Amino acid sequence: MSDTAFSDLVLPPDGRQSETARAIQRGALRYLAARGLVGVPEFSLASGRRADIAALDLRGEVWVVEIKSSVTDFRTDRKWADYRAHCDRLFFAVGPDFPVEILPEDTGILVADAFGAGLVREAPLHALAGATRKALTLRFARAAAGRLMGLMDPEALRGVVL
Template structure:
């Protein structure tokens, strides 16, 4: 039997220094949860507004979720930019650790409780469908970002100087 033309080794996200250990663990578990549900997540996803979503994910039908990771109560109380994320998704969720006080999270968002190994759905997020033009632009942005990151992992030199 012949060897494949190339083989991908297990890939890991580089640590960018902006996240705490807790936030990275929540991100990992949330990404695992999303994949198990058929959603492909892109961490640290730049939105058209200039904001950065902790995770943006898309399912096979094109529904887009944004997941805002909150590593502590202080993180939640001092960061209110998540309100703007609703304009960039069909569903908005918070991902928090098991010891996070869930009663302080807004009722109009979904809730995932996560650790480094996975996550569980505590509250489904209400669906607020995106306008068609916004969905198309966001889907293209997700696809280009994900493809660009994969290409950058496979051939970093090819992506030198290219913004995603």
């Protein structure tokens, strides 16, 4: 199967996100790709939390991007602090009208729309322990491969634990 055959495979929207959040997600994923990272949206962490985007660079550095579609979304959802244990860098991705000054100073900031994103602030590095990185990378690989397999043949994954 050629790489061009994969261009027809598209994940359906999961239905949990607002239109604004989907646009921010798309722009953030485009930004990550332009920087050489690959991302998995709605990535389940070992803690049971779900990161809006988990991404890997070529060296194996792990980024988590938390999407905030509104100030209310940011103020009512404090789960993001738990994501630090699962990444080397933690970012918020917000829309162009979001007041970025309310975001924590020890996180990175991407301002995104459906067409791309811009870096407002780089996230500080807080390196993962080797064993944590290995387990997270394996989880990432299985999630990404499982999603691709599911697109190609949804019945193939029955009973497979990702």
